[in-house]
Amino acid sequence: MKLHWSPRSPYVRKVMIVLHETGLLDQVELSRNVVALHMSTPDPVLADNPLGKIPTLVTENGARLFDSRVICEHLDLRAGTGLFPADREARMAHLTWQALADGMTDILLLWRTELSRETGPWEAVTAGWRTKVRASMARLEVEAGRMAELPFGIGHVALACALGQLDFRWSDCAWRGHFPRLAALFATLEARPSVAATAVRDDQDSGPDEVTRGQLDFSDAAFL
Template sequence: MKLHWSPRSPFVRKVMIVLHETGLVDEVDLSRNVVAVQMPTPEAVLADNPLGKIPALVTEDGRRLIDSRVICEYLDLRAGTGLYPVEASARVAHLNWQALADGMTDVLLIWRTELNRETGPWQAVVDGWRVKVRAAMARLEAEAPEMERMPFGIGHVALVAALGQMDFRWPDCGWRDHFPQLAALAARLAERPSVAATAVEDDQGSDSGALTRGQLSFRA
């Protein structure tokens, strides 16, 4: 298999965690790609994902899978790992956590891109994103005890990727000081081998927080 990959992408990290959990990581060749909305899309990525996004996975039989949610479920089904519970209530809980964490990650990524605009960010939009991220973190804090009780699954995978991106791109936001239950859960998840092996790496040597410092605070 071939995976269009970046060590900085939170959605690629989701896939990499699942690859480690399923034992399939050695069956995938990683193709390094730099993808951003303000940059031309690499032809290699566009050939396998018409939306020009990563991750994108090409299977041995040539099937092209796009979006981390599709890829992660495919890998779990293939390996029979059980990251997607069979029992309905647990499955819905994990899928809902994935949707919440993925949605927050989307906001964080597009927010940082907005800060790059030559004319400056659209303040009303930025203010709206700030409200949504705060609300998402509050919901995750409230549900952290339930996540703690649940066996490791796709909801935890998405949460790790979202919080990892927050640490990488928004390093001064101090979220751990305001969400102690979520911080404790994140610390325990960080000890898991699949999570430790996929820590975000800035292989481009940029100042990841230069644009975002002071932009996100959880103070009342």
């Protein structure tokens, strides 16, 4: 198999965590690609995914799979690891957590790109994103207890990647001080070998991400 990959992508990280969990990592060739909204899509990525996004997985029989949710479920079904539970209630919980965490990650990625625009960000849009991220974190804080009770699954994978993106690109937001149950859960996830081995890293040495500093805080106690 071949995976269009980047060590900075939270969605690629989801797939990498699942590859570790399923024991399929040694069956995948990693193809390094740089993909961003403001850049031309590399031809090899576009050839395998008309949306021009990563991760994209090319299987042994030539099937092209995207996005991370499809790839992760394919790998889990192939290995039978149960990251997508068979039990209906547990499965719906994990899929909902995945949707929430992935949705928050979407916002964080778009928000950072908007902040980088030469003409400046559209404040009405970024204000809306700020509200949604704060609401998402508040909901995840409520869900943290239930998440800690269930076996590790795709909801935990998506959550680890979303919170990892906060630490990587929004490092001054100090979210742990406002969401203690979520912070405790994340600490246990970070200690898991598959999560520790896939920590996001900047292989282009771009330095601190100053563009996001001061843009996101969780200090409004009334909101929480």
